[in-house]
Amino acid sequence: MKKFTGIFLAITLSLGLLSGCGASSGSQQASSNKKQVVKIGITGDDHKIWDKVKEKVAKDNVDLQVVSFSDYVRPNLALAQGEIDLNSFQHHAYLDKFKKEHNLQITAIGDTILAPLAVYSKTLKSVKDIKNGGKIAIPNDATNEGRGLNLLQSVGLIKLKDGVGNLPTIKDIAENPKNIQFVELAATQIPRSLQDVDAAIINSGVAIDAKFNPVKDSILIEDVTNDKAKPYINLIAAREKDKDNEAYKKVVKAYQSDDIKQFIKETYKGAQVPVF
Known part of the structure; x- marks a missing residue:
C-alpha cells in the first residue's frame, strides 16, 4: 500500500510540473503576442494620415494610439513628461527653439512632410x-x-x-x-x-x-523647393533616451512608406508635401 501511494504521489507531482510548464509556455506566448502600445500626439487634420499608419504598424505588433491636442505647446510638454510616447505636429525650427526654452530632452527621429505657409x-x-x-x-x-x-x-x-x-x-x-x-x-x-x-x-x-x-x-x-524651407520640415519626435526604441522605429518606417507618400499626395494635393 505504501509503495502504491508513493507511485501515485510521483505521478501526481509529474503531472503538476508538466501542467506548470505548459501554463508558463502559454503565458510567454501570450505575452509575446501582446501589442506594444505607442501613444502619439498630433494636432489638426493629421488623423487622416495617422489612421493609415496605425493600420500598417498593427501588423508589426504595435498598437498606435493617436492623441489630439488643440495647441502647439502641450504636445511637447506631454512628450517630455511621459504622457505620450511620440508626437508629430511641428517642424525642426519650432522643436529646436521650444526644447531650448523649456530645457526638454526630446529629439527628432524621422521627417514627415513640409507644409507650405x-x-x-x-x-x-x-x-x-x-x-x-x-x-x-x-x-x-x-x-x-x-x-x-x-x-x-x-x-x-x-x-x-x-x-x-x-x-x-x-x-x-x-x-x-x-x-x-x-x-x-x-x-x-x-x-x-x-x-x-x-x-x-x-x-x-x-x-x-x-x-x-x-x-x-x-x-x-x-516655395517648398527652396533650401530656406528646410528648417520647416515636419518631424516625428521622441524623448532622447527613447530615440532607438524599436517600436518607435516601426512607426517611422510605416510613415515613411511609398503608400503613405502616395496617400499624402492624393489627399492634400500640394498642401502637404512628403519629404521622405
Whole structure:
C-alpha cells in the first residue's frame, strides 16, 4: 500500500510540473503576442494620415494610439513628461527653439512632410496689392511669425534687418514702405480674423482645418523647393533616451512608406508635401 501511494504521489507531482510548464509556455506566448502600445500626439487634420499608419504598424505588433491636442505647446510638454510616447505636429525650427526654452530632452527621429505657409485674403488678388496702412494678421508664435515675415520679404513687401535668420519678429523689420500694420494672433484664431484684415498669414495645418487649400486659395505661397524651407520640415519626435526604441522605429518606417507618400499626395494635393 505504501509503495502504491508513493507511485501515485510521483505521478501526481509529474503531472503538476508538466501542467506548470505548459501554463508558463502559454503565458510567454501570450505575452509575446501582446501589442506594444505607442501613444502619439498630433494636432489638426493629421488623423487622416495617422489612421493609415496605425493600420500598417498593427501588423508589426504595435498598437498606435493617436492623441489630439488643440495647441502647439502641450504636445511637447506631454512628450517630455511621459504622457505620450511620440508626437508629430511641428517642424525642426519650432522643436529646436521650444526644447531650448523649456530645457526638454526630446529629439527628432524621422521627417514627415513640409507644409507650405501661405497668405490669404478675402479682398486681394496679390499681397502686392495691399494699400498703405493695410493690416496683415500674423501668427504670434516665434517660428511661424519669423517664417511669415521672411515670406513677405521674399516678394519685397518688407525688408528685414541683416542676419535675423529664421526667427525674426516685427521688431526686426528694417523697411516697411507701405506702413503695414501687423496684427499678431494665435495661429488657430487667424482664419476667423480674415474679415477684419486685408490679408492673413496662415500655416498649412490651420488652413486645412479651416477648409482652405494653400495651393488653390492663397494669394502667396511658400516655395517648398527652396533650401530656406528646410528648417520647416515636419518631424516625428521622441524623448532622447527613447530615440532607438524599436517600436518607435516601426512607426517611422510605416510613415515613411511609398503608400503613405502616395496617400499624402492624393489627399492634400500640394498642401502637404512628403519629404521622405
